[in-house]
Amino acid sequence: MTAFEPKIVAFLCNWCAYAGADLAGVSRFQYPASIRTVRVMCSGRVDPLFVVQALQRGADGVLVAG
Protein backbone atom coordinates (compact mmCIF):
# COMPACT_ATOMS: atom_id res chain seq x y z
CA MET A 1 0.00 0.00 0.00
CA THR A 2 1.24 3.47 -0.86
CA ALA A 3 1.83 6.10 1.81
CA PHE A 4 -1.17 8.09 2.97
CA GLU A 5 -1.54 11.18 0.80
CA PRO A 6 -3.92 13.52 2.65
CA LYS A 7 -6.45 15.77 0.97
CA ILE A 8 -6.15 19.22 2.51
CA VAL A 9 -8.50 22.02 1.51
CA ALA A 10 -6.57 25.30 1.64
CA PHE A 11 -8.44 28.59 1.76
CA LEU A 12 -5.92 31.17 0.59
CA CYS A 13 -6.32 34.93 0.73
CA ASN A 14 -6.01 36.50 -2.71
CA TRP A 15 -3.67 39.23 -1.45
CA CYS A 16 -1.26 37.30 0.72
CA ALA A 17 -1.19 33.51 0.90
CA TYR A 18 -2.48 32.98 -2.63
CA ALA A 19 0.10 35.41 -3.99
CA GLY A 20 2.71 33.62 -1.86
CA ALA A 21 1.64 30.28 -3.35
CA ASP A 22 1.83 31.83 -6.79
CA LEU A 23 5.34 33.06 -6.10
CA ALA A 24 6.32 29.64 -4.76
CA GLY A 25 5.18 28.20 -8.07
CA VAL A 26 7.01 30.80 -10.14
CA SER A 27 10.15 30.26 -8.02
CA ARG A 28 9.82 26.49 -8.62
CA PHE A 29 9.82 25.63 -4.90
CA GLN A 30 8.83 22.04 -4.20
CA TYR A 31 5.92 21.45 -1.83
CA PRO A 32 3.50 18.56 -1.16
CA ALA A 33 0.70 18.05 -3.67
CA SER A 34 -1.72 17.42 -0.79
CA ILE A 35 -3.42 20.80 -0.85
CA ARG A 36 -6.48 21.75 -2.88
CA THR A 37 -6.53 25.52 -3.12
CA VAL A 38 -9.63 27.64 -2.86
CA ARG A 39 -8.90 31.31 -3.48
CA VAL A 40 -10.89 33.74 -1.36
CA MET A 41 -10.78 37.52 -1.47
CA CYS A 42 -9.91 37.67 2.23
CA SER A 43 -9.35 34.97 4.83
CA GLY A 44 -12.10 36.75 6.78
CA ARG A 45 -14.44 35.49 4.08
CA VAL A 46 -13.93 31.93 5.31
CA ASP A 47 -17.00 30.90 7.25
CA PRO A 48 -16.44 28.23 9.94
CA LEU A 49 -19.17 26.34 8.09
CA PHE A 50 -16.79 25.87 5.14
CA VAL A 51 -14.41 24.01 7.44
CA VAL A 52 -17.10 21.63 8.70
CA GLN A 53 -18.46 21.07 5.21
CA ALA A 54 -15.00 20.38 3.79
CA LEU A 55 -14.49 17.69 6.46
CA GLN A 56 -17.95 16.25 5.76
CA ARG A 57 -17.15 15.96 2.08
CA GLY A 58 -13.98 13.98 2.40
CA ALA A 59 -11.17 16.38 3.29
CA ASP A 60 -8.60 15.10 5.78
CA GLY A 61 -7.65 18.60 6.88
CA VAL A 62 -8.35 22.26 6.28
CA LEU A 63 -5.81 25.09 6.04
CA VAL A 64 -6.83 28.72 6.23
CA ALA A 65 -4.00 31.10 5.35
CA GLY A 66 -4.09 34.86 5.15
Added chain:
Amino acid sequence: MSSAEAQRFVDIVKTVTESIVQQGPFDAGAYPLALRAAEMTLNSEVVRWLAGKEVRITRRGDVYGRSWETERLEKVMDDVLEREYQKNLIYLAIGEGAVSVREISAATGLALMRVSYLLTDLEKTNRVEFKGMHDRKPVFGVL
Protein backbone atom coordinates in the same frame (compact mmCIF):
# COMPACT_ATOMS: atom_id res chain seq x y z
CA MET B 1 1.98 35.83 5.51
CA SER B 2 2.85 38.38 2.83
CA SER B 3 2.77 37.79 -0.90
CA ALA B 4 6.57 37.79 -0.96
CA GLU B 5 6.86 34.90 1.50
CA ALA B 6 6.87 31.97 -0.91
CA GLN B 7 9.30 30.03 1.30
CA ARG B 8 7.06 30.57 4.32
CA PHE B 9 4.07 29.27 2.34
CA VAL B 10 6.02 26.15 1.37
CA ASP B 11 7.06 25.61 5.01
CA ILE B 12 3.48 25.97 6.25
CA VAL B 13 2.13 23.56 3.64
CA LYS B 14 4.84 21.05 4.60
CA THR B 15 4.15 21.38 8.35
CA VAL B 16 0.39 21.08 7.90
CA THR B 17 0.72 18.09 5.58
CA GLU B 18 3.06 16.33 8.04
CA SER B 19 0.66 16.98 10.89
CA ILE B 20 -2.30 15.59 8.92
CA VAL B 21 -0.29 12.54 7.85
CA GLN B 22 0.49 11.88 11.52
CA GLN B 23 -3.16 12.23 12.50
CA GLY B 24 -4.16 9.83 9.73
CA PRO B 25 -7.10 9.92 7.34
CA PHE B 26 -10.24 11.65 8.55
CA ASP B 27 -13.33 9.48 8.29
CA ALA B 28 -16.38 11.74 8.25
CA GLY B 29 -18.64 8.67 8.48
CA ALA B 30 -17.33 8.01 12.00
CA TYR B 31 -18.79 11.27 13.33
CA PRO B 32 -22.15 11.70 11.60
CA LEU B 33 -23.96 13.28 14.56
CA ALA B 34 -21.08 15.52 15.65
CA LEU B 35 -20.48 16.95 12.18
CA ARG B 36 -24.17 17.53 11.46
CA ALA B 37 -24.59 19.15 14.89
CA ALA B 38 -21.56 21.39 14.30
CA GLU B 39 -22.95 22.43 10.92
CA MET B 40 -26.39 23.19 12.38
CA THR B 41 -24.80 25.16 15.23
CA LEU B 42 -22.67 27.34 12.96
CA ASN B 43 -25.71 27.95 10.77
CA SER B 44 -28.01 28.82 13.66
CA GLU B 45 -29.57 32.23 14.03
CA VAL B 46 -28.31 32.86 17.55
CA VAL B 47 -24.68 32.12 16.68
CA ARG B 48 -24.78 34.14 13.45
CA TRP B 49 -26.38 37.11 15.20
CA LEU B 50 -23.92 37.05 18.05
CA ALA B 51 -20.92 36.77 15.73
CA GLY B 52 -22.28 39.57 13.57
CA LYS B 53 -22.72 41.88 16.56
CA GLU B 54 -19.33 41.20 18.14
CA VAL B 55 -17.58 44.35 16.94
CA ARG B 56 -20.55 46.56 17.73
CA ILE B 57 -20.95 45.15 21.24
CA THR B 58 -17.26 45.34 22.14
CA ARG B 59 -16.72 48.81 20.67
CA ARG B 60 -19.97 50.60 21.44
CA GLY B 61 -21.66 48.43 24.05
CA ASP B 62 -24.89 46.47 24.05
CA VAL B 63 -28.45 47.82 23.81
CA TYR B 64 -28.43 48.59 27.54
CA GLY B 65 -25.32 50.71 27.17
CA ARG B 66 -23.11 48.23 29.02
CA SER B 67 -19.59 47.85 27.73
CA TRP B 68 -18.14 44.41 27.10
CA GLU B 69 -14.54 43.28 27.20
CA THR B 70 -13.69 41.11 24.18
CA GLU B 71 -12.68 38.24 26.49
CA ARG B 72 -15.98 38.34 28.34
CA LEU B 73 -18.00 38.32 25.13
CA GLU B 74 -15.90 35.47 23.81
CA LYS B 75 -16.63 33.51 26.97
CA VAL B 76 -20.35 34.07 26.34
CA MET B 77 -19.92 32.99 22.71
CA ASP B 78 -18.15 29.81 23.83
CA ASP B 79 -21.01 29.02 26.21
CA VAL B 80 -23.61 29.67 23.50
CA LEU B 81 -21.71 27.52 21.01
CA GLU B 82 -21.43 24.65 23.48
CA ARG B 83 -25.06 24.83 24.46
CA GLU B 84 -26.37 25.08 20.87
CA TYR B 85 -24.08 22.24 19.79
CA GLN B 86 -25.30 19.99 22.58
CA LYS B 87 -28.93 20.87 21.82
CA ASN B 88 -28.41 20.00 18.17
CA LEU B 89 -26.74 16.72 19.16
CA ILE B 90 -29.80 15.84 21.24
CA TYR B 91 -32.16 16.89 18.46
CA LEU B 92 -30.32 14.67 15.96
CA ALA B 93 -30.09 11.77 18.41
CA ILE B 94 -33.87 11.83 18.91
CA GLY B 95 -34.29 11.86 15.13
CA GLU B 96 -32.07 8.79 14.98
CA GLY B 97 -34.35 6.94 17.38
CA ALA B 98 -32.87 7.63 20.83
CA VAL B 99 -36.11 8.77 22.43
CA SER B 100 -35.66 8.45 26.20
CA VAL B 101 -33.28 10.54 28.29
CA ARG B 102 -31.11 7.53 28.98
CA GLU B 103 -30.88 6.60 25.27
CA ILE B 104 -30.08 10.21 24.32
CA SER B 105 -27.38 10.32 26.97
CA ALA B 106 -25.84 7.11 25.63
CA ALA B 107 -25.98 8.32 22.01
CA THR B 108 -24.52 11.77 22.67
CA GLY B 109 -22.18 11.13 25.61
CA LEU B 110 -23.82 13.95 27.60
CA ALA B 111 -24.68 13.54 31.28
CA LEU B 112 -28.29 12.67 32.16
CA MET B 113 -28.82 15.96 34.01
CA ARG B 114 -27.51 17.96 31.09
CA VAL B 115 -29.77 16.11 28.64
CA SER B 116 -32.94 16.71 30.63
CA TYR B 117 -31.95 20.35 31.20
CA LEU B 118 -31.41 20.96 27.49
CA LEU B 119 -34.55 19.02 26.55
CA THR B 120 -36.64 21.61 28.41
CA ASP B 121 -35.02 24.28 26.28
CA LEU B 122 -35.68 22.35 23.08
CA GLU B 123 -39.32 21.88 24.13
CA LYS B 124 -39.71 25.61 24.80
CA THR B 125 -38.50 26.49 21.32
CA ASN B 126 -40.77 23.84 19.77
CA ARG B 127 -38.07 21.67 18.32
CA VAL B 128 -38.81 18.65 20.47
CA GLU B 129 -42.06 17.44 22.03
CA PHE B 130 -42.94 15.20 24.95
CA LYS B 131 -44.62 12.17 23.40
CA GLY B 132 -45.82 10.50 26.58
CA MET B 133 -44.72 7.76 28.90
CA HIS B 134 -43.42 4.52 27.51
CA ASP B 135 -42.53 1.73 29.91
CA ARG B 136 -42.63 4.32 32.77
CA LYS B 137 -40.05 6.46 30.98
CA PRO B 138 -40.78 9.79 29.29
CA VAL B 139 -40.15 9.65 25.54
CA PHE B 140 -39.60 12.52 23.14
CA GLY B 141 -40.03 13.21 19.44
CA VAL B 142 -38.68 15.84 17.06
CA LEU B 143 -41.00 18.43 15.54
